[in-house]
Amino acid sequence: MPDDTSPWAAPEPEDTELWEGGPLWEEGPPREPGASPRIGPPAEGQVRLTVRIRRYNPELREESWWEEHAVNMEPTDRLLDALHQVKWYHDGTLALRRSCAHGVCGSDAMMIDGRNRLACKVLIKDVAPKCTVEPIRGLPVLKDLIVDMEPFFEGYHAMLPYLINDEGDPRRERLQSPEERHRYDDTTKCILCAACTTSCPIFWGDEEYVGPAAIVNAHRFIYDSRDRGADERLRILSERTGVFRCRTTFNCTEACPRGIEVTKAIQEVKRSILFDRF
């Protein structure tokens, strides 16, 4: 968000049509996508996967719909590769986010056979012959597997997710023992994929709850021996929207593709609020 008090605050963007060649897009609704192509039998060593995808396209229909696509894949391919196969050769309108394709960028969290996972960390052999893919729950769906991530990042931003400490000579390192460093190691692994937050039944039902990922990122600073903002973060998390909404269902821990013990981190924050600080 721009800082409106700054002398350089950005003016509202003006809408003007300088280019006179007409709009980029044609008028009217876009074409309906074509039917899925027939595919031959799987080649030797390949397997057939039928992937059932919950589709949504606000430019075509108001409601979501289900669609099935059969693809032939190597057993060691990723589910992301299968979704690419569908997008690249069956239906170009299929929309999903992805980038690194090996589980570190956090783009492709989706609900796969009912569980939140990264499509790039699921192998075909583990889901074939049939697999169901839906967008993660609890965030507005924008198109197919793409959801609005803004509410998720707002929760993260609310945690003051940056080290608060101006002490020490900037030309030297501050000391931290391996034990102090280890104290918050687990929660530094978070890639902000939202798999945990959107697996939480409390988050689905209560849009005010900040959700597990925000708490994980608060935890990362609260238990960092160098940080001086723990009281403020614990105060925020003790509020109505905070940590006590958690009902310890462990969905978040199960969903985390980075193996973070999310529920444990949430419990530690609860304990700190109850016993250490207040």
Added chain:
Amino acid sequence: MTTFHTYDAVIVGAGGAGLRAAIEASDRVRTGVISKLYPTRSHTGAAQGGMCAALSNVEEDYPEWHAFDTVKGGDYLVDQPAALLMCEEAIDAIYELEHWGMPFNRTTDGRIDQRRFGGHTRNHGEAPVKRACYVADRTGHMILQTLYQQCIKRNVRFFNEFYALDLLLTDGRVAGIVAYELATGELHVFRAKSVLFATGGYGRVFRITSNAHALTGDGPAVVWRRGVPLQDMEFFQFHPTGIYKMGILISEAVRGEGGILLNSEGERFMERYAPTVKDLAPRDLVSRAIYQEIKEGRGVGSRRDAAYLDVRHLPHEVIEEKLPDVTEFARVYLGVEPTREPVPIQPTAHYAMGGIPTNTDAQVVLGPEETPVAGLYAAGECACVSVHGANRLGTNSLLDIVVFGRRGGQHMARFAGEADLPEPPSRQEASTVETLRGLLRGPNIEFVADIRAELQRHMFDLCGVVRSEKGLRELQGILAGLRERYGLVGIQDQGRVFNTELMEAVELGFLLDVSDAIVASALARDESRGGHYREDHQLRDDDHWLRHSLAYREADGSIHLEHKDVKLGPYVPMERKY
């Protein structure tokens, strides 16, 4: 409807270099950052092993030793003043990250721990030295997170999922950029006094790569189309240890911690190729050694085209505490348990040494005389300073992005603070509309995915670890054919909302452009140096080729090559042995 914005400084890309520049610029002038991904998705987050700085926390070390290794590692194509400056500034850069909360691994006395890395040595090559500061094997992830956190603290204005598609120039000065908003399909014109490109690499021109799908060379291609040359494009690094058939990176830190490479006979073959530093030789040497072992019939894997990376002898706690992520990659993607079995690996396209030519203030410079383009900057992998020369040393990419991201951010802010806002060129978004319309209304005879796959396969086979004149000439013909077919693609998705199909087609255009520049530069350079190995010219030729390549695209689509001198310094080019 096109939307117009006005900023002093616009940064394109939100990986390490873009974020570091944004921290610097946003403190001083009105700054906007546009990124085609959410910032935390950027590929800086995939960097694993470490960031080098001569802190001497664990072993005696000096920035000058680091600079020597950088120059020698780059096979003397490095601009030596830039390397000396980077290695000097490395120490403060590490302390700055520490003060911003970077959770470095620590020594028992609480200082930042350091470990060995390929090509980093004590006293000009005597033995490996512990120079790499690290966070387990997720150093890049933590740098990306830390820099993004600092941007949140400073209220930096982000435009996420916006693609920069054109650079606006007025009388040789930067006037802004044209961007496409993925969520709505609308164009945005960002008028600006200064623009910094930090769009990362272009490993997606190759079939086997460690690079993310997003790394399609957008920045280099956009500026190239506007007359800026691309420097040293023939130098692309193949990292020796990519996961077999997939290319996913297995960090050099594995060898830094004691892992070794084995051939089909169980021999530690690097002892023959680099007797002093063995498995910790620079990446170009190790990748060629693997290639040679495979060629001589000592490969492993189903097609005998891989080697083994072996960590079975390492203590369990080293694997679990210092290398948890890469161990997990082997388990997930190969079904291999590294504590009990060796991991099959093969060289994977990893890092572009070449890119948009800049000076040490990240200003984009033209020609052999290095004339700056007023207001135009580039930093990180998309840029070529050149601190990596013909082959980058491991960890120096993370160092590059924070050092030159910072310098670029400072300089662009200073420039924007003094300059006025140029008038944009007339019909500024016309050419972008034309490109997008051409794709949307294309004949739909060819698949983007087919053309891209063929491009990647041929680039990997004919312009990979080993190259030859014959292969490169053949490849030029193939590229011409692919470009023709690119004119026949179409877009099935005619909608405006999250039309990722349209953007993939645009990105293929960038990949084709970048490939043209790589192949033309590789064909011209009839010597072997660093990452560029010509089997028909196997020796380095300093008499003719101790100079940078500059590739320009002419209006008719042909490529014109120029050269510029390497900036030498204290280190006299000598034979590169390890």
